[in-house]
Amino acid sequence: MKIGFLGPKASFTYAVAQAAFPNVSDELVAFDTITEVIRNYEQGLVDFAIVPVENSIEGSVHQTVDYLFLQAENICAQAEIVQPIKQQLMATSADKPIDKIFSHPQAIAQSLKYLQQHFPNATIESTDSTAYAAQFIAQNSAQNFAAIAPSASATEYGLTIIARDIQEIDENFTRFWLLGDVKPQIPLPIETEKMTLALTLPDNLPGALYKALKIFADFGVDLTKIESRPLKTFLGEYFFLIDAKYSGDYQYLVNALERLGVTVKNLGQYRVYKM
Numbered sequence: 321m322k323i324g325f326l327g328p329k330a331s332f333t334y335a336v337a338q339a340a341f342p343n344v345s346d347e348l349v350a351f352d353t354i355t356e357v358i359r360n361y362e363q364g365l366v367d368f369a370i371v372p373v374e375n376s377i378e379g380s381v382h383q384t385v386d387y388l389f390l391q392a393e394n395i396c397a398q399a400e401i402v403q404p405i406k407q408q409l410m411a412t413s414a415d416k417p418i419d420k421i422f423s424h425p426q427a428i429a430q431s432l433k434y435l436q437q438h439f440p441n442a443t444i445e446s447t448d449s450t451a452y453a454a455q456f457i458a459q460n461s462a463q464n465f466a467a468i469a470p471s472a473s474a475t476e477y478g479l480t481i482i483a484r485d486i487q488e489i490d491e492n493f494t495r496f497w498l499l500g501d502v503k504p505q506i507p508l509p510i511e512t513e514k515m516t517l518a519l520t521l522p523d524n525l526p527g528a529l530y531k532a533l534k535i536f537a538d539f540g541v542d543l544t545k546i547e548s549r550p551l552k553t554f555l556g557e558y559f560f561l562i563d564a565k566y567s568g569d570y571q572y573l574v575n576a577l578e579r580l581g582v583t584v585k586n587l588g589q590y591r592v593y594k595m
Protein backbone atom coordinates (compact mmCIF):
# COMPACT_ATOMS: atom_id res chain seq x y z
CA MET A 321 0.00 0.00 0.00
CA LYS A 322 1.05 3.57 -0.64
CA ILE A 323 0.55 6.16 2.10
CA GLY A 324 0.99 9.85 1.32
CA PHE A 325 2.16 12.17 4.10
CA LEU A 326 3.33 15.76 4.62
CA GLY A 327 7.08 15.39 4.24
CA PRO A 328 9.94 15.35 4.14
CA LYS A 329 11.03 12.43 6.34
CA ALA A 330 10.98 13.13 10.12
CA SER A 331 7.99 15.51 10.09
CA PHE A 332 5.31 15.00 12.74
CA THR A 333 3.07 13.57 10.01
CA TYR A 334 5.82 11.08 9.12
CA ALA A 335 5.82 9.85 12.74
CA VAL A 336 2.07 9.20 12.43
CA ALA A 337 2.57 7.36 9.12
CA GLN A 338 5.26 5.14 10.68
CA ALA A 339 3.11 4.36 13.74
CA ALA A 340 -0.02 3.60 11.69
CA PHE A 341 1.72 1.64 8.90
CA PRO A 342 4.77 -0.09 10.44
CA ASN A 343 4.87 -2.89 7.82
CA VAL A 344 7.93 -2.71 5.59
CA SER A 345 5.71 -3.65 2.63
CA ASP A 346 3.88 -0.29 2.97
CA GLU A 347 5.42 2.57 1.05
CA LEU A 348 5.38 5.99 2.74
CA VAL A 349 5.35 8.73 0.08
CA ALA A 350 6.35 12.31 1.03
CA PHE A 351 4.62 15.36 -0.47
CA ASP A 352 5.60 19.01 -0.03
CA THR A 353 2.28 20.49 1.12
CA ILE A 354 -0.93 19.35 2.80
CA THR A 355 -2.89 20.19 -0.36
CA GLU A 356 -0.57 18.02 -2.47
CA VAL A 357 -1.00 15.10 -0.04
CA ILE A 358 -4.80 15.30 -0.42
CA ARG A 359 -4.69 15.88 -4.21
CA ASN A 360 -2.47 12.84 -4.77
CA TYR A 361 -4.96 10.76 -2.81
CA GLU A 362 -7.85 12.22 -4.84
CA GLN A 363 -6.06 11.27 -8.05
CA GLY A 364 -5.58 7.69 -6.82
CA LEU A 365 -1.79 7.95 -6.66
CA VAL A 366 -1.75 6.81 -3.02
CA ASP A 367 -4.15 4.52 -1.08
CA PHE A 368 -4.24 6.64 2.07
CA ALA A 369 -3.33 10.22 2.93
CA ILE A 370 -2.25 11.46 6.37
CA VAL A 371 -2.80 15.12 7.20
CA PRO A 372 -2.86 17.22 10.41
CA VAL A 373 -6.32 18.58 11.36
CA GLU A 374 -6.12 20.31 14.73
CA ASN A 375 -3.66 21.20 17.46
CA SER A 376 -4.57 21.65 21.10
CA ILE A 377 -2.75 25.02 21.39
CA GLU A 378 -3.22 26.56 17.96
CA GLY A 379 -6.53 25.08 16.80
CA SER A 380 -7.54 23.88 13.34
CA VAL A 381 -5.12 23.34 10.50
CA HIS A 382 -7.04 25.49 8.03
CA GLN A 383 -5.35 24.14 4.89
CA THR A 384 -6.72 20.68 5.74
CA VAL A 385 -10.26 21.51 6.86
CA ASP A 386 -10.87 24.12 4.17
CA TYR A 387 -9.68 21.84 1.38
CA LEU A 388 -11.79 18.92 2.65
CA PHE A 389 -14.93 21.02 2.96
CA LEU A 390 -14.60 23.53 0.11
CA GLN A 391 -12.76 21.61 -2.60
CA ALA A 392 -12.75 17.87 -2.08
CA GLU A 393 -15.68 15.66 -3.01
CA ASN A 394 -16.51 12.65 -0.89
CA ILE A 395 -13.21 12.36 0.92
CA CYS A 396 -13.70 10.87 4.36
CA ALA A 397 -11.49 10.47 7.40
CA GLN A 398 -11.24 6.72 8.09
CA ALA A 399 -9.19 7.09 11.29
CA GLU A 400 -7.90 9.79 13.59
CA ILE A 401 -4.52 9.55 15.29
CA VAL A 402 -3.60 11.83 18.18
CA GLN A 403 0.10 12.52 18.64
CA PRO A 404 1.77 14.30 21.60
CA ILE A 405 3.78 17.18 20.10
CA LYS A 406 7.10 18.39 21.49
CA GLN A 407 8.81 21.21 19.61
CA GLN A 408 12.62 21.41 19.54
CA LEU A 409 14.76 24.35 18.46
CA MET A 410 17.70 23.10 16.39
CA ALA A 411 20.65 24.47 14.44
CA THR A 412 23.79 23.20 12.71
CA SER A 413 25.81 23.97 15.86
CA ALA A 414 24.97 24.84 19.45
CA ASP A 415 27.04 28.02 19.72
CA LYS A 416 26.19 29.98 16.57
CA PRO A 417 24.11 33.18 16.77
CA ILE A 418 20.54 32.80 15.48
CA ASP A 419 19.20 35.48 13.12
CA LYS A 420 16.38 33.57 11.44
CA ILE A 421 14.09 30.77 12.64
CA PHE A 422 12.15 28.58 10.20
CA SER A 423 9.16 26.30 10.80
CA HIS A 424 5.58 25.36 9.95
CA PRO A 425 3.13 28.10 11.12
CA GLN A 426 1.50 25.67 13.59
CA ALA A 427 4.85 24.93 15.24
CA ILE A 428 5.76 28.65 15.30
CA ALA A 429 2.43 29.48 16.96
CA GLN A 430 2.86 26.68 19.53
CA SER A 431 6.34 28.06 20.40
CA LEU A 432 5.66 31.80 20.15
CA LYS A 433 6.02 32.58 23.85
CA TYR A 434 9.46 30.96 23.94
CA LEU A 435 10.54 32.77 20.76
CA GLN A 436 9.37 36.16 22.02
CA GLN A 437 11.24 35.65 25.28
CA HIS A 438 14.50 34.18 23.98
CA PHE A 439 14.81 35.38 20.37
CA PRO A 440 12.88 38.68 20.23
CA ASN A 441 15.08 39.97 17.38
CA ALA A 442 15.15 36.88 15.18
CA THR A 443 13.18 36.88 11.93
CA ILE A 444 10.58 34.11 11.84
CA GLU A 445 9.84 32.45 8.51
CA SER A 446 7.10 29.95 7.64
CA THR A 447 7.78 26.72 5.80
CA ASP A 448 5.44 23.99 4.53
CA SER A 449 6.51 21.60 7.30
CA THR A 450 8.76 21.46 10.35
CA ALA A 451 10.97 18.78 8.81
CA TYR A 452 11.39 20.87 5.66
CA ALA A 453 12.66 23.72 7.88
CA ALA A 454 15.18 21.33 9.49
CA GLN A 455 16.34 20.00 6.12
CA PHE A 456 16.64 23.56 4.74
CA ILE A 457 18.82 24.89 7.57
CA ALA A 458 21.03 21.77 7.36
CA GLN A 459 21.57 22.54 3.65
CA ASN A 460 22.42 26.19 4.50
CA SER A 461 24.83 25.59 7.36
CA ALA A 462 26.88 28.77 6.72
CA GLN A 463 23.83 30.88 7.67
CA ASN A 464 22.74 31.82 11.20
CA PHE A 465 19.56 29.79 10.88
CA ALA A 466 17.56 27.65 13.31
CA ALA A 467 14.46 25.46 12.87
CA ILE A 468 11.61 24.33 15.09
CA ALA A 469 10.94 20.65 14.42
CA PRO A 470 10.54 17.23 16.07
CA SER A 471 13.64 15.67 17.65
CA ALA A 472 13.55 13.04 14.86
CA SER A 473 14.35 15.87 12.41
CA ALA A 474 17.54 16.73 14.33
CA THR A 475 18.68 13.11 13.99
CA GLU A 476 17.61 12.81 10.35
CA TYR A 477 19.29 16.05 9.18
CA GLY A 478 22.32 16.03 11.52
CA LEU A 479 21.29 19.05 13.60
CA THR A 480 21.94 19.94 17.26
CA ILE A 481 19.00 20.63 19.57
CA ILE A 482 19.64 23.99 21.25
CA ALA A 483 16.40 24.23 23.27
CA ARG A 484 14.06 21.37 24.15
CA ASP A 485 10.27 21.24 24.45
CA ILE A 486 9.68 24.90 23.62
CA GLN A 487 5.92 24.52 22.97
CA GLU A 488 3.79 26.84 25.11
CA ILE A 489 2.45 24.10 27.38
CA ASP A 490 3.64 20.59 28.02
CA GLU A 491 0.29 19.00 27.16
CA ASN A 492 0.39 19.62 23.41
CA PHE A 493 -1.42 17.29 21.01
CA THR A 494 -2.23 17.28 17.31
CA ARG A 495 -5.05 15.31 15.68
CA PHE A 496 -4.22 13.74 12.31
CA TRP A 497 -6.70 12.28 9.85
CA LEU A 498 -6.14 9.28 7.71
CA LEU A 499 -8.07 9.78 4.50
CA GLY A 500 -8.99 6.68 2.55
CA ASP A 501 -11.71 4.56 0.96
CA VAL A 502 -11.66 1.87 3.65
CA LYS A 503 -10.93 1.59 7.36
CA PRO A 504 -7.32 0.41 7.78
CA GLN A 505 -5.97 -1.85 10.54
CA ILE A 506 -3.97 0.40 12.84
CA PRO A 507 -1.77 -1.13 15.56
CA LEU A 508 -2.42 1.61 18.14
CA PRO A 509 -4.77 1.79 21.16
CA ILE A 510 -8.31 3.00 20.40
CA GLU A 511 -9.62 5.87 22.54
CA THR A 512 -13.12 6.48 21.21
CA GLU A 513 -15.17 6.81 18.00
CA LYS A 514 -16.24 10.10 16.47
CA MET A 515 -17.84 11.65 13.42
CA THR A 516 -17.37 15.01 11.74
CA LEU A 517 -20.13 16.79 9.85
CA ALA A 518 -19.82 20.15 8.08
CA LEU A 519 -23.05 22.15 8.08
CA THR A 520 -24.12 25.08 5.92
CA LEU A 521 -27.15 26.80 7.40
CA PRO A 522 -30.15 28.15 5.48
CA ASP A 523 -30.24 31.94 4.97
CA ASN A 524 -32.86 34.04 6.71
CA LEU A 525 -33.82 31.43 9.31
CA PRO A 526 -33.59 33.11 12.69
CA GLY A 527 -31.92 30.82 15.23
CA ALA A 528 -30.72 28.47 12.46
CA LEU A 529 -27.60 27.40 14.38
CA TYR A 530 -29.59 26.96 17.58
CA LYS A 531 -32.19 24.87 15.72
CA ALA A 532 -29.51 22.72 14.10
CA LEU A 533 -27.72 22.15 17.42
CA LYS A 534 -31.04 21.37 19.10
CA ILE A 535 -31.40 18.39 16.76
CA PHE A 536 -28.11 16.94 18.09
CA ALA A 537 -29.28 17.64 21.66
CA ASP A 538 -32.73 16.10 21.09
CA PHE A 539 -31.19 12.90 19.74
CA GLY A 540 -28.72 12.81 22.67
CA VAL A 541 -25.65 13.11 20.43
CA ASP A 542 -22.61 14.29 22.40
CA LEU A 543 -20.74 17.11 20.59
CA THR A 544 -16.97 17.38 21.09
CA LYS A 545 -16.27 20.43 18.93
CA ILE A 546 -17.94 23.20 16.97
CA GLU A 547 -16.08 25.69 14.83
CA SER A 548 -17.11 28.16 12.17
CA ARG A 549 -14.95 28.78 9.10
CA PRO A 550 -15.49 31.32 6.32
CA LEU A 551 -17.24 29.94 3.24
CA LYS A 552 -14.88 32.15 1.21
CA THR A 553 -17.86 33.65 -0.63
CA PHE A 554 -18.87 36.84 1.22
CA LEU A 555 -17.91 38.40 4.53
CA GLY A 556 -20.19 36.89 7.17
CA GLU A 557 -20.86 33.55 5.39
CA TYR A 558 -19.66 30.49 7.26
CA PHE A 559 -19.76 26.73 7.44
CA PHE A 560 -19.80 24.91 10.78
CA LEU A 561 -17.61 21.95 11.59
CA ILE A 562 -19.20 19.68 14.15
CA ASP A 563 -17.42 16.77 15.83
CA ALA A 564 -19.51 14.38 17.88
CA LYS A 565 -19.16 11.05 19.63
CA TYR A 566 -20.20 8.50 17.01
CA SER A 567 -23.37 6.74 17.99
CA GLY A 568 -23.98 4.21 15.23
CA ASP A 569 -26.41 5.00 12.44
CA TYR A 570 -26.77 8.77 12.20
CA GLN A 571 -28.83 9.05 8.98
CA TYR A 572 -31.86 10.07 11.08
CA LEU A 573 -29.79 13.03 12.31
CA VAL A 574 -28.82 14.06 8.77
CA ASN A 575 -32.48 13.71 7.67
CA ALA A 576 -33.65 15.97 10.51
CA LEU A 577 -30.99 18.57 9.70
CA GLU A 578 -31.89 18.47 6.01
CA ARG A 579 -35.59 18.94 6.82
CA LEU A 580 -34.55 22.18 8.53
CA GLY A 581 -32.84 23.28 5.29
CA VAL A 582 -29.29 22.57 6.51
CA THR A 583 -26.78 21.22 3.95
CA VAL A 584 -24.73 18.42 5.50
CA LYS A 585 -21.33 17.23 4.28
CA ASN A 586 -20.04 14.09 5.92
CA LEU A 587 -16.30 14.27 6.65
CA GLY A 588 -16.11 10.83 8.25
CA GLN A 589 -16.88 8.41 11.06
CA TYR A 590 -13.63 7.20 12.53
CA ARG A 591 -11.92 5.51 15.43
CA VAL A 592 -9.61 7.76 17.40
CA TYR A 593 -6.20 6.19 18.12
CA LYS A 594 -3.56 7.44 20.53
CA MET A 595 0.20 7.36 19.83
Ligand SMILES: O=C(O)C(=O)C[C@]1(C(=O)O)C=C[C@@H](O)C=C1
Nearest residue numbers: 331332333372424426449450494
Ligand atom coordinates in the same frame (compact mmCIF):
# COMPACT_ATOMS: atom_id res chain seq x y z
O1 LIG B 1 5.27 20.15 9.94
C1 LIG B 1 5.07 19.02 10.39
O2 LIG B 1 5.96 18.30 10.87
C2 LIG B 1 3.70 18.50 10.34
O3 LIG B 1 3.54 17.32 10.34
C3 LIG B 1 2.57 19.50 10.33
C4 LIG B 1 2.09 19.95 11.71
C5 LIG B 1 0.71 20.71 11.60
O4 LIG B 1 0.34 21.13 10.52
O5 LIG B 1 0.07 20.90 12.63
C6 LIG B 1 1.86 18.76 12.56
C7 LIG B 1 2.00 18.79 13.90
C8 LIG B 1 2.44 20.00 14.62
O6 LIG B 1 1.25 20.58 15.16
C9 LIG B 1 3.08 20.99 13.71
C10 LIG B 1 3.02 20.86 12.36
